[in-house]
Structures are given as structure tokens and as C-alpha cells.
Amino acid sequence: MNKKNDITKKNVSHHHIFKTFYLKVFKVADKKTEEAQLLCDIKSALREWKNAENIFQFVTSPDLIDHAIYRIEAAKLRYIHLIKLAKKMNMKGIL
Template structure:
């Protein structure tokens, strides 16, 4: 919830165009998805589900990597440290 507020704040306060704002939002969603995949992997213990968790995490990593490359092409320069500082200002 807080990260959504941070992303919205960053989108509104930066001079990004619509494509750049879309990429920022997509990166945040991909980051969440990757964390969910990792959490899921930690709780499963059946071999078939472990395989599923591995493939799902690999797909999430690929999407995240792709979006980071797109952000680089669009000259988006936001790192987690920037987001952390903005979070302190929001809270």
C-alpha cells in the first residue's frame, strides 16, 4: 500500500511521460510478483509445486529484467534509495 503511494507520488512529481509512468508502475508490480514467487517457493514442499514455483519465479525475473531494461532506454532514474527517501517524506 505504501509503495503504491510512493509510486504515485513519484509519477506525479517527476516530469515523466505516460510511457515512463507506465514502466515505473509495471516495475513496482513486477517487483511485488517476484517477491510473491519467492515467498511461495519457501512454503511449498511437494516436488511438482517446487517445479512450478521455480518456473514462476524465472518468468517473474525475466519480466522484471525486461522492464528494467526498458526503464534504462527511457532514461528513468529511480532507485530503491530514492523511493525510501520519498517514503519517509510521505509517512
């Protein structure tokens, strides 16, 4: 009976070690994936902002000018928001 308890304790111990290792590995992987996605979103937001500014240069209709200004401001705010998120996550090399 004592031998059976020893085996059960070892299994629980191995299970705990494996679970701890698994969670640490995937937590790091999830953080790297999250950072990579955020970096991709930041690059996309910057391209969107630049595209909106380029569109503004070529529109002539007052309605389209208003729309272009709206797009510039929206893209700028999205970019700023994403930069703040990256800073909050202590990401390096984003600027």
C-alpha cells in the same frame, strides 16, 4: 484579393503554430504517461518476483516446487526486461 490571401496566410500560420504546440504538449504528456506506466509495471514485477519466492518457501510437493521455480524465473526475467526498457528510455530514479 490581396487582403484575402493575407488572411489565409495568417490562418495557415496560426494553424501551424497551434498544431506544433499541440503535438509538443501531448508528446511530452504521452512520454510521462508511458514512463508512469512502466514504473508501475516495474513495481508490479518486483512484487510478483517476491511473491513467487515466498510461495517457494512453503511448497512441499515436487510438482509445486517446479512450478514455484518457474514462477520465480519468469518474474525475474520480466523485471529485468522492464528495467532494461527503463534504462533505454533514460528514466531516472528507478533503481
